[in-house]
Amino acid sequence: MDLISQAWDYGQSHSDEFWQATIDHLQLSFVALAIAAVICIPLGIFTSRFGAVSRVIINIIGVARVIPSIAVLLVLLPVMGVGFAPAVVALSFLAFPPILINTDTGLRGVDPATLEAARGMGMSWWQSLVRVEIPLALPVIIGGVRTATVEVIASATLAAFIGAGGYGNFITQGLAGSDNRVLLVGAVPVALLAVIAELILAYLQRLTSPRIDRPRKLKATQA
Template sequence: MIKYILTHQTEFLVMVRQHLDLTILALVLAMAVAIPLAILATRVVLLEGAVMTIGNIGQTIPSLVILGLGIPLVGIGFAPALLALFLRAVLPILINTFVGIKGVDHFVIEAARGMGMTENQILWKVQIPLTVPVMLAGVRTAAVQAVSLATLAAFAGGGTLGDLIQQGIMMVDKDLLLAGAVPTAILALLVDLLMGIVQTIATPKGLKIAE
């Protein structure tokens, strides 16, 4: 494995870059869509049931199926892989943000109202800050999933370390397989560690003391 990486450094680094580009872009797009949608769902009663239903159904659909459905829509290459990762990443962020906001203690909200805060002030100064740890837990889950699932891009011609895994399986080449699988696992662990640090830093001091 190490010998292969050292002798194919340029190709390997290109695949790592493709892997990271796909993961980061999918995660950013998912956050940009999921967080506002979750906030909106907590303010509009009619959207509550729809959000939870979509979230629960979406979690049961395999990512490879989403990738397959995306190919007829956007063609092969980077686009269907991005679509599949985006849809998969949206779900944990959406559900965690929604549940986090709805789960803020009723007495805390009533106390904020008693202090004269408007509903918007309660949302942005009370509910959102208290929801940050739960929200970031969803982002953390989505990020780790995205790193792992980015390997599926190889099935749509989208590159990433999945190319090495696919080639290793087809050619029954252990070095190729490990050159794709091991770095992917390491990336997933590093992302999980990084997101854990961000989650700790972003958690309000009051919640840290309560823990």
């Protein structure tokens, strides 16, 4: 408890730095996620239509899962230098696989009978996509965004190594100076932010999931 109170006091005495780190961390995370979503959701729609192409693209993007974020940052350093831009690119790259794979999986999982019914009603492929397929696949797509969000928020701490700011500044300072109170000022908000984002997106995922009503038991009436 003493360490927590010391971390609290340190955060209050460095409140300007803390709130700037909060803004930087949120910007890094949400810009990266927005870029990944804008690229991968349309790409997932495309791959869901073409089986052979889908496997190639998803396997290539899936390689990102095994590449550490710090390695991507180091590769980008000679090309893009330091700062916000290379950090966003690396974090976007990290968010690609879950969003792409879940978009593809969700759209492929739509019942063919439902699609056939939509075509029978005279819907074009675009109308069927927007009004039938995407709404049905939305819980799975949100699941991919949910996974990507937690990964990006946690990995955004590495952006401090290339001068992009965020909570990682406190973590690196704490590690460099063996100061656990400074380390906590960076680590605890990252964990809280990841948990809050997880809970919000989990709620949205449940909200968009189709409700399945349980059959009601009919009570026998006595004559």
